[in-house]
Amino acid sequence: MKAGSRITSTAFARKICSAEDAAAMISHGDNVGMSGFTGAGYPKAVPAALADRIGASAAAGDPMRIGVWTGASTAPELDGALAAVDGIELRLPYQSDPVSRARINDGRMEYIDVHLSHVAQMVWRGSLGHLDVAVVEVAGITPDGALIPSSSVGNNKTWLDLADRVILEVNSWQSASLEGMHDIYYGTALPPHRVPIPIVAPGDRIGVPYLHCPAEKVIAVVQTDTPDRNTGFKAPDATSQRIAGHILDFLTAEVAIGHLPPDLLPLQSGVGNVPNAVLAGLQAGPFENLTAYTEVIQDGMLDLIDSGKLAVVSATAFSLSSDAVERFNTNACDYRGKIVLRPQEISNHPEVVRRLGVIAMNGMIEADIYGNVNSTHVMGSQIMNGIGGSGDFARNGYVSIFITPSVAKGGAISAIVPMVSHVDHTEHDVDVIVTEQGLADLRGLSPKQRAQKIIDNCAHPDFRPQLQDYLDRAMSSSYGRHTPHLMDQALSWHAGYVGAGTMRGAGATAG
């Protein structure tokens, strides 16, 4: 397909210009809403051109910085390029780029880590400031000017609705068969004008397959023919397979006692190698006719569709390896009817997540013995990526599962600690913790009962005695004994790692 054929509206076609010309329409201090979610559907040309411009401008003594709002993570040519030239004043709501991360953790770039379901509401109510420009990738523009969404939806509806000026990138690399796969809900509102969101099953369509934007607001249309980031997944290693095995055993047992239906409930899976391994485990599992109400369609989800195990998946974005994306693009028509891509406000909406009873499975950095989970901060201070949608699903879902290998950094770090150094999911929102060592079902347990179960089932054997020692000492001398803790030692494992490069032996002789 020729690139030009993707823009069949004359009103939009006359806005076609170069990425450089489009980038020149963005000003210092602008807040810019960009498309992009987990490396899919982000603009490929304008951010890079803007980064070049900012770099040149800074070299000429005229620094320029913008606010960058997206769906979630993007790619080196957006986050990486703009961060490298110090072009980002404030970034939200999620990022995973190494250059950007380094700059944030050096204290040179502001970053706000937001529940992904909350972003649209925050922007609509005005509490993040004014949105000046939208830069949104689409897969095409129809003759009557409807926008065919790309491989992610994210916050694009909100950006197009609210931005003063809109720059579109039309990417002919995206499969033309994406058309019709999206469900853009135009029924949201600010309170007191909200009504129920009428989704009662993951595959329900409640909107339209196109994004709308008046041609008058569009200041530039840039043509691209560039692949998404398409990061590959590692083949599941032994640790991931053991984690997946524990989760399958748990789900099987829940079905056996009637706590879950035989076809489970809609699955949500975080992005990453371990969650992907869990999906691979479901391939071999006993469950049929599965559904997913999730953020992202990764390789494991596509495999489950291919094998007939997964009947339908709702998400806001793809996050596929190069191999999987080729498979998807070749057979996109076959996936029609089995995939629905929605705005992230809807894919992660608390109302829908609660109603459907989602089984939430998300990775984490560390958990403490009382079941509090840290998803975002290394040693309490250094951001890894962000909370993403994990809180949307963990809080309002039916069962909330958090997974991690029990140790990191070659065994220097225990993922089970006396007290987490940062809390993203409180004890109230964490039902199940899983490491390769085992699974702890925390439902119906008091803090002390949770602590013993997590130590026994989830901690690495090398750290188990050290955790037990902390718990025992806290039980005997804590200020209160509902959640026994020693304030002068609760974070000593982290202090030990920061100081001596290991959690081994930390806190054991203190006190």
Place this chain on the structure above:
Amino acid sequence: MKAGSRITSTAFARKICSAEDAAAMISHGDNVGMSGFTGAGYPKAVPAALADRIGASAAAGDPMRIGVWTGASTAPELDGALAAVDGIELRLPYQSDPVSRARINDGRMEYIDVHLSHVAQMVWRGSLGHLDVAVVEVAGITPDGALIPSSSVGNNKTWLDLADRVILEVNSWQSASLEGMHDIYYGTALPPHRVPIPIVAPGDRIGVPYLHCPAEKVIAVVQTDTPDRNTGFKAPDATSQRIAGHILDFLTAEVAIGHLPPDLLPLQSGVGNVPNAVLAGLQAGPFENLTAYTEVIQDGMLDLIDSGKLAVVSATAFSLSSDAVERFNTNACDYRGKIVLRPQEISNHPEVVRRLGVIAMNGMIEADIYGNVNSTHVMGSQIMNGIGGSGDFARNGYVSIFITPSVAKGGAISAIVPMVSHVDHTEHDVDVIVTEQGLADLRGLSPKQRAQKIIDNCAHPDFRPQLQDYLDRAMSSSYGRHTPHLMDQALSWHAGYVGAGTMRGAGATAG
């Protein structure tokens, strides 16, 4: 009204017996679902009789313990009496009784602190175990056996639906005019059978005014004529009035810039003297035609109805002073049409809280400089009451406000600390922090920006330099500088208080 006239169903009347006989029908090891929410509508006679029986049994060398599940807090004659005889094996989902609290914090009683909107779902899915007995206070029984709910609804529908055996207390002290004020929704289900909850405004009625329970399940009906706990509120002191003033200024400014409508959005207010003072502040404020979608109707809410400021309030319970309850009982008919009492699953439901866009105002124990909030634990280990519904409203509401005086214990404790000792509400769920010193609007701010604003606006002047010193040192030497923290000093203020009885000077010279 004679007590007997409240039981007009013959099928139920023939179950009438003494509290002692009813208590004898509860067995060691039973899980017992009791009515009661913030000291309203709890059973007055059977728990006390049960406590007597347990005490006698223990004295005879035959200890007896039960699981006690409620709506929320009850009163000394329930929680206090049963805890005093060591009769509670496990308590959930919220309590505020001093005897019970002491036992929990001595490590001699298990307590699970649960989001109040989650309890029904947890019990229905079976993850708390089997419910053996329900002990539920009602205001009357109609000729055809419908139960007129009492001054709280709480989890009563769930208890009556799921318990094997039901004991009813019919309390003729409760106003007969309560009849018709409740809205019991019988449309909930477990997934995948859930449908939208059709509330679009706080006053919407979607259910029936009665609770249902087959007479066959009822093993005892006990007659009482006993007042609710009816704890009084303190008159607003200067600190509370200053906090209320800051919140009124904030709401006024939000209306002025168009971020809130002139009649605001449905209010939720936690229980306590400070939240009650905020309600008193609204009496004098510029807002008319207010609504509330909240947990509890306390004195301030009743005053706002009386003055015509508050058009309608939805809640699950009353929590009135003796004066206010007399006013309510005398004029209950006048409140008809302005008050709706719902099951706590609905009053706190994430779907409805999000849709209505609730303005959530809750007290707290402490906040840290990054905006994480501790609502439950003193010095990280000693439970105060529980999270209650604060998380239901803070996470899914429209604006989430947390309030506290800036110091406690005569100035020995700062309510603003470097790191909270327990997290109930993460930085992602906290929009605004208010003390008598001022208000910090954290929306749209990065962690470092939040820290400076909280120190400047909310901390007590006595602690401000000490907090600034921590932040400055963390900014220069933290492991990461997204959320600067010093792992060996983050909890030093709490360690200082535990060790030396004051946070003053803690951590300032460490490091």
